[in-house]
Amino acid sequence: MIIKAEQITKSYQTGSGKLEVLKGVDLSISEGEIVSVMGPSGCGKSTLLNILGILDRLDSGDLWIENKKVSDLSDRDISQLRNKYIGFVFQFHHLLPEFSVIENLMIPQLIKGVNEDKAKDRCMKLLEVVDLYNRYDHNPAELSGGERQRVAVLRALVNHPRLVLADEPTGNLDIESGLKIIDLIKQMRDRDNNSFLIATHNPDVAVHCDRHLKFKDGILVSG
Ligand SMILES: Nc1ncnc2c1ncn2[C@@H]1O[C@H](COP(=O)(O)OP(=O)(O)O)[C@@H](O)[C@H]1O
Numbered sequence: 001m002i003i004k005a006e007q008i009t010k011s012y013q014t015g016s017g018k019l020e021v022l023k024g025v026d027l028s029i030s031e032g033e034i035v036s037v038m039g040p041s042g043c044g045k046s047t048l049l050n051i052l053g054i055l056d057r058l059d060s061g062d063l064w065i066e067n068k069k070v071s072d073l074s075d076r077d078i079s080q081l082r083n084k085y086i087g088f089v090f091q092f093h094h095l096l097p098e099f100s101v102i103e104n105l106m107i108p109q110l111i112k113g114v115n116e117d118k119a120k121d122r123c124m125k126l127l128e129v130v131d132l133y134n135r136y137d138h139n140p141a142e143l144s145g146g147e148r149q150r151v152a153v154l155r156a157l158v159n160h161p162r163l164v165l166a167d168e169p170t171g172n173l174d175i176e177s178g179l180k181i182i183d184l185i186k187q188m189r190d191r192d193n194n195s196f197l198i199a200t201h202n203p204d205v206a207v208h209c210d211r212h213l214k215f216k217d218g219i220l221v222s223g
């Protein structure tokens with residue numbers, strides 16, 4: 001099991017009192033699975049992904065990543081675990097505007113200590129896979145929305161995360177570009193056997209995943 005969550009709860013303190021968002025979420029994802037999580041805006045998809053990616057703290061419940069219980073780990077172990085195993089894709093791409101496509105892709109690898117030639121070589125190969133080879137020296141502003149999102153997905157994948165958490169990765173794209181993102185995700189999964197959890201409110205995207213979950217009153221049910 002890549003990730004397992006048991007009875008996760010999370011609430012926010014707001015001006016009008018306590019807002020219970022997650023009310024006992026159970027979830028487990030195996031190696032190589034692509035799972036969608038659907039639900040209307042405001043139901044808690046981003047909250048859940050942030051907790052699963054250990055970017056935010058849960059109130060109660062248990063979380064295991066790669067069979068390690070997160071509550072038993074030190075902060076340092078947690079950041080190592082996150083860096084090593086988890087990749088994030090956000091709705092808005094968060095590519096660095098001052099850098100070219102290839103540089104955006106190389107940065108996570110350079111940070112990890114991969115040498116520059118090797119990083120570049122590997123990133124150019126990835127760009128070839130998604131038909132963006134001839135865009136390598138463009139800045140993000142010089143790409144279409146769909147192309148930017150494909151680069152953002154690649155960037156989440158360059159360091160081979162075992163688990164990718166994607167928060168509405170196709171949210172601002174037309175259907176065709178959205179399906180290209182899903183194709184890319186499947187292609188990467190087939191190659192690396194990594195796992196994906198994709199929050200989406202696009203049924204056209206969800207239907208291409210291996211398994212579907214949806215939010216119902218603060219918990220997840222099979223969709
Ligand atoms: N930091 C926060 N403080 C207070 N309320 C929040 C906070 N973050 C999210 N919420 C509320 O929690 C609910 C779930 O939000 P979110 O997880 O972003 O939903 P989704 O991603 O499904 O649209 C929403 O009602 C939102 O307004």
Ligand SMILES: [Mg+2]
Nearest residue numbers: 045046047167
């Ligand atoms: Mg959200």
